[in-house]
Amino acid sequence: MEGKILTNIYNFNAGPSALPKSVLLEAQESMFNYKNSGLSVMEMSHRSPLYEEIHFNSLNKLRSLLSVPDDFEILFLQGGASLQFAMIPMNFLTPGKQAAFVLSGSWSEKAWKEASRIGETYILASTKDEMYRRIPEVNFDSCKENTAYIHLTSNNTIFGTQWPSYPIKDPNIPVCMDASSDILSRSIDWNQMDLVYAGAQKNAGPSGITIVIIRKSLMETANSHIPTILSYNTHAKSDSLYHTPPTGSIFILGLVMKWIEEQGGVEAMRLHSKTKGSLLYQTIDESDGFYVGHATESSRSSMNVTFNLRNEQLEKQFLHEAKAKGFVGLNGHRSIGGCRASIYNAVPLSHVESLVEFMKNFQKTHV
Template sequence: MVTTASSTFNFNAGPSALPKAILEKAQNSMFNYKKSGLSVMEMSHRSPLYEEIHFGALNKVRSILSIPEEFDILLLQGGASLQFAMIPMNFLPKDKKAAYLMSGSWSEKALKEARSIGQAYELSTSKDNKYKSIPNPNVEGVEENTAYIHITSNNTIYGTQWPELPKEFGNQPVFVDASSDIFSQPIDWDHVDLVYAGAQKNAGPSGITVVIIRKELMEKANKDIPAILSYSTHAKGDSLYNTPPTAAIYMLGLMMDWLEEHGGINGIQNINEKKASLLYQMIDESNGFYKGHATKDSRSKMNVTFNLPTEELEKEFLNQAKARGFVGLNGHRSIGGCRASIYNGVPFEHVKKLVEFMEEFKSNNA
């Protein structure tokens, strides 16, 4: 059986908590899959045994997110950071520009990578208020020669999230980095053309990146790039062009089963909203002892960022939290403070325990 201590509460920003039930299933079957005598990591990725895992995971992803047939699902490597480069390599012609909505460090990195490949510009930004809110879509600022618009749906460092992805861009292709909130809520497929996400927040371990891309988009992609960096290559090869990360894909499939058991995407959205509501209520009713970083209209349901009255109190809060078994509550090194990442795999009961600790700490130090 999985031996993770019941007194450990994992709030890491990523790689993040996996449900105990998933770890137990993996432990029971991953190392001798269907009594084949082979672990998932050993079997040939061309074998019927692995193809069952591979195509099963793809079908489960499509089912959970209700992905229309006009989209391909790719399982790639390199994390979301590789997508920062693959997107402009495939879809940014020399005579066009890419527009980026700037909401934090990850959109900054995506824009920087795009500019190393072609022309790209900031459509709007919330940097002037320290990324405490998401930016205005600035639809009127879209230039005529824009190839696509890039959005980061959730911002792990600053604790902000789009309440709803913009729908005002019409026929303009919209690409979404959903690394930290994919599989946490439904996606409106009528208003996006490409969604990508590293799996290590809400969908399994690190090592696999899910890319969901409109098929007709690939027909217009740049053909003059290395095959390994072309989306069409991986779509034609069913994400088996090169050896895939078999163990991570197996875990992705288990996570899709777990989501289905918890009411599918709507069921997990409801659970996530309850977790976030409980934690934000603690912050809002603390009389300023805990102060959220994000404005209320931009708050993330995945990453709750907050500060205490002084850096000394923050340090003491984190020390005491660690002693109580709370892991990963440090804010990102670039902004400090505190952060609780409450992804799919974090149980409601763990959030409740954190709130109880926060109330106790406030009572003792306010």
């Protein structure tokens, strides 16, 4: 029906993932003729007052929601988290320094491998030999003296693990965190972080925009002998308008920020995620081994619930029947298989309740 978004789909995709339905409706109404200008958001000049209003509104709402201190810059970049894997070491991994990596999953591995192409690195902690079932125990006191920065990943989408809390940082060593899959789902202690980055396509908006929140004093130490466009200082000095930004993605990001604000902010998102996750984990735990969670209980993610069934054939049947019922995106990552329900901020509680009902009924008919 024109003007309405009607769907019987339950979207559990890991990313790009669900957007709030009200955001999609608002975008439908205003994105293609913004404020009766006759221009869509994607057509107007990024130097125009119309777009600047969108741009700075999105930045300011993000700063407010995450309580970002004034001594941090917020940048809107492109290239996803994958570009940050290279951009961080290009800016801060200078000769004579080493970068320390905490390996908790595939994405932290990729960040480490990319940095290793640029400079010296070492692994501070890892649970790879345990199939990344838990978050590693980390002692920042064991860092080497020439450590340029420590890198960690807050939530691991593929393995379904998440830091329950962050280790206390050494004040002399910067900490860089990939928060792509749980940003805006819980608060961040900015005393413990120096650079936080996130692809927007899971909790903050559509794909195409990357959020980077960086301490200003850290930027002052950045390598100046790198391409201009790869320097954080370049984008900070230009208010993320050094070159044409992804205007449409930033517009929708602003709408998502407004939606989170209306729901009660980041703390409301945290409680919402806890409720949704508890329902799924309880269903897994009470299934007498029919469903088996991948992550250890103390490291379970509130964003990505990963699990297996008794055998591969039963998993295929589960995914087949789930798809027929409208459940989308329940396949585990291609690298490890199994099943995964991604329950980001925009996934309604009612969709999780429907999935739980399906899981219980599937178990009854396949025991």
